Amino acid sequence: MPTPIIRIQNLTKKFGNLYAVDHLNLDIYDGEILGLLGPNGAGKTTTLLMLTTVIKPTEGTAYIGPYDITHQTDKSRTLIGMAFQEPKLLWVSTPWAILDWHAKICGLPTNERKKRVKWALEELELWNDRHKTVHVFSGGMRKRVEIAKILIQRPKIAIVDEPTAQIDIVGKHKIWNMLRDLRDEGSTILLATNELYEADVLSDRVAIIHKGKLLVCDEPKKLKDTIPGGDVIEVVLKENITQEHLAELKNTKRVVNILTIKPNHLKIYLNQAEEILPQITEFFMKAQIPIATIQMNEPSLDDVFAHYTGLTIEEAQTK
Amino acid sequence: MISLRKVWIVAERDLRIFLQYKFLLIMRAAWFLAQIALFGLVVNKMLTPEVQQTVGGNYYNFYAAGLIIAMLYSTSVFIGYDIYEEADHGVIEYLLSVPVTRKELVLGRSIGGGLRSFIYVSPMLLFVLYIIGVTHPLQFLVAFISLFLFAFGVAGFSITLAVSIKSSDGFDILLGVLDALIVRLSTTLYPIAYMPSYYASIARFNPLTFAADLFRWGAGIESALLTPPAVAVFGIVLFFSVFTFLGIILHEKRLEGGSWQ
Numbered sequence: 013m014p015t016p017i018i019r020i021q022n023l024t025k026k027f028g029n030l031y032a033v034d035h036l037n038l039d040i041y042d043g044e045i046l047g048l049l050g051p052n053g054a055g056k057t058t059t060l061l062m063l064t065t066v067i068k069p070t071e072g073t074a075y076i077g078p079y080d081i082t083h084q085t086d087k088s089r090t091l092i093g094m095a096f097q098e099p100k101l102l103w104v105s106t107p108w109a110i111l112d113w114h115a116k117i118c119g120l121p122t123n124e125r126k127k128r129v130k131w132a133l134e135e136l137e138l139w140n141d142r143h144k145t146v147h148v149f150s151g152g153m154r155k156r157v158e159i160a161k162i163l164i165q166r167p168k169i170a171i172v173d174e175p176t177a178q179i180d181i182v183g184k185h186k187i188w189n190m191l192r193d194l195r196d197e198g199s200t201i202l203l204a205t206n207e208l209y210e211a212d213v214l215s216d217r218v219a220i221i222h223k224g225k226l227l228v229c230d231e232p233k234k235l236k237d238t239i240p241g242g243d244v245i246e247v248v249l250k251e252n253i254t255q256e257h258l259a260e261l262k263n264t265k266r267v268v269n270i271l272t273i274k275p276n277h278l279k280i281y282l283n284q285a286e287e288i289l290p291q292i293t294e295f296f297m298k299a300q301i302p303i304a305t306i307q308m309n310e311p312s313l314d315d316v317f318a319h320y321t322g323l324t325i326e327e328a329q330t331k
Numbered sequence: 332m333i334s335l336r337k338v339w340i341v342a343e344r345d346l347r348i349f350l351q352y353k354f355l356l357i358m359r360a361a362w363f364l365a366q367i368a369l370f371g372l373v374v375n376k377m378l379t380p381e382v383q384q385t386v387g388g389n390y391y392n393f394y395a396a397g398l399i400i401a402m403l404y405s406t407s408v409f410i411g412y413d414i415y416e417e418a419d420h421g422v423i424e425y426l427l428s429v430p431v432t433r434k435e436l437v438l439g440r441s442i443g444g445g446l447r448s449f450i451y452v453s454p455m456l457l458f459v460l461y462i463i464g465v466t467h468p469l470q471f472l473v474a475f476i477s478l479f480l481f482a483f484g485v486a487g488f489s490i491t492l493a494v495s496i497k498s499s500d501g502f503d504i505l506l507g508v509l510d511a512l513i514v515r516l517s518t519t520l521y522p523i524a525y526m527p528s529y530y531a532s533i534a535r536f537n538p539l540t541f542a543a544d545l546f547r548w549g550a551g552i553e554s555a556l557l558t559p560p561a562v563a564v565f566g567i568v569l570f571f572s573v574f575t576f577l578g579i580i581l582h583e584k585r586l587e588g589g590s591w592q
Binding site: 061064065066085086089090092094096098100101102103104105109113114116117118119145 | 417427
């Protein structure tokens, strides 16, 4: 049985009458990357801010190692490092000054500090700009400075909030590899993201959170296996489907569930899609609803999210 | 247990940030030069020898010493603006997440806010001492140490105000008004004996009065109108203690409660 290094117990944060985080219970194990997946406003960042003791919980608590975040705030922070969603940088500061100070306050000895700061700046392609003030930086460059903080600190528990937002695809892969290395060196990583692919490729386990509540938490593969029916057919129609046709389609053999993304855009969850695909296309031809595109997919974390909420992650975000 | 090393690391950060405000630093130095090279000289010429005598023989020296205290005050309060700037950029959240206790953080900021002001004002202070001349080094040392405490106290005062007032505009306006009142209702620019009694009764307890009169005493300006040095030292120590303590308590309370969210 793996050892939990973070134990979240009934953690709750209320802003007025709104539950930003609603009685959250979750164990995070030593040495894993746990992806906290949910749309914007799901309560991910609020959870992270409570774990880093930046804000106080309204109710419940969490243990960072042996330390209770409500009573042992100072000790909790000795185990934690956080890279924020929005880079927290004073615009008159330079990357070198920001990272050097961060390393210093985290207690790194001088030689090691200089070495790690140089390494992180070089790896993240910021070395040449290390003495420029961050106000001339692009969003992606600022984000890289923010991420560099935890790469230098190498904390026991690294908390990263949307680590690759605003970063190009090459940069994303580089940061993902650096986070994996950090995990391999002994850090536990709590990754908050609304990017399904990021959660899927990077996380050992994924916790799906919506409206402040934990819906499910498991390995990405196991989560996908929980989708009724093993396959997904995604159909985009040239016309909207009627309720009668939708009901009829639902009754088709081996169709387990249908998610209506739009009246002309359906996700059909079913068993043995290869065999039933001709039947599905025939159904639309008979109903005289022309198909624009049709494709067969493996279930994704988006499907897992949709299974538990009835919404795609984009819909949940807009609602 | 407070780690002095961490307090110093926090203070050092404020020192470095202050050096980034090049425009502000140049403007404040230009203001000082204008006051000392123009205003002080002109007013000095306007005063009769009798008046000059009451302030130690030379109003210009009296004024130059007071000007240092006004400078020390106006640069020490700048830490409050930094706190708002950091709140705008979310840097406060970052500072709250690093492995440093709240007490170390606030103490470090008070010391950093005071120390950077002291370092900035030092060349001006040396220039003023050159004009006045120091006759009693020991006396000056007492005054010098008290001025350190005064600068830390002002930084604590500014932090207390910054965390008590939630709007940066409100803080800006209040500090502008306070700056005008605190400096004018003190002996930084003129001696207390020439103030109407209702102003004098306030000015007598103003920390700027204690600091300005103590600095004059330390620099060897001899005038019966100055606050007795023991009273001034006591006043400064009290001011420093109250506002450093208040700054720590309020800052800690506000930050822990997540009020900056």
